[in-house]
Amino acid sequence: MENYYDKMEKTLVNKNISYMNLDKESSFKIGESNELIGTFCSKLENVKKDEKIYTTIELFAGAGGLALGVEKAGFDTIGLIEIDKDASDSLKENRPNWNVINEDIANISCLNLEDYFNIGKGQLDLLSGGAPCQAFSYAGKRLGLEDARGTLFYHYATFLQxxxxxxxxxxxxxxxxxxxxxxxxxxITDIFKQAGYTIQKKILNAWNFGVPQKRERLIIIGIRTDLVDKVVFNFPKEHKYKPVLRDILLDCPKGPGVLYGENKRKIFDLVPPGGYWKDIDPEIAKEYMKSCWNMQGGRTGILRRMSLDEPSLTVLTSPSQKQTERCHPLETRPFTVRENARCQTFPDDWKFCGSVQSQYKQVGNAVPVNLAYEIALEIYKSLRGVE
Structure with a gap:
């Protein structure tokens, strides 16, 4: 399988797929322009004149990491549902053509969805998204969809059914x-099966798929049972090159962020790149950590300064919680919103709306764009078996 990389070997476009025979400038790489990605997707549609355009609806869409990767793989997004106003505004700002629905999903799932989205039952190609993890009051009772009532997953399952x-x-x-x-x-898997789907699951680390970040996600792919003889899905293959922070931080545009207080900054000045609290005077570390000093485990997230030669740890929704600190490798400060967005492989001109804290949250909750693209591309190839 031949892959094309940019000069930093950051991100790739598979050239063995017929609809991907585009010029090299269309290759997507970390931090590349949102406008170029839009052009890239437009070129996909132009190239695919004789191929079907597949449709998708996304639930719990957030600020668009998953949606952007899915679009990049060649899907036409006909609806995205997101309750958070700032995240919805981010989607609308970057993709005015998307049908962004800023609404509680409970107010949508109860409707006649075929009429609402103007699509017949069984016609939608892909439903995507990920409901927050919640315990089920009736777990284990094998009541079907009723097992999930009262949870956000219930609405995902309702859309599916x-x-x-x-x-x-x-x-x-x-x-x-x-x-x-x-x-x-x-x-969850029982409900998927009762809804009429065969499922495949795998834990994928985003670092293996062109993302400069260690971030593990559970990916579940479902195929409608009447199509299992036609649709074959394979999880994406890992990349040979694994990007690190050096690839994305040195030329990162400036962006909004927060700063450490004076005392924390002085202590972080003592921590070397790649180090954490064990790399400074234990008395200083103990005073800083207070009650955390007696906690079990390595507490490696406390006073953690990243290294340019390593990937980011999992990007979180807050930049400076004591037990999950991520100090910039070269400067004594947290990562900016834009630096975190690069760790999530958002393009540099993908805008995030709302307060700085809201922007951090949107970026931290997102699916890395490159990971989403790799998965969606395999789904696209699988759906071609239905034609």
Missing amino acids: KLQPKMFLFENVRGLLTHDKGRTYET
């Missing part, structure tokens, strides 16, 4: 597998 898309992509944290002693995952 009502629209019967050909495939679905459900992403979540790795901890879903063990949440509530495994009962949550068991209930």
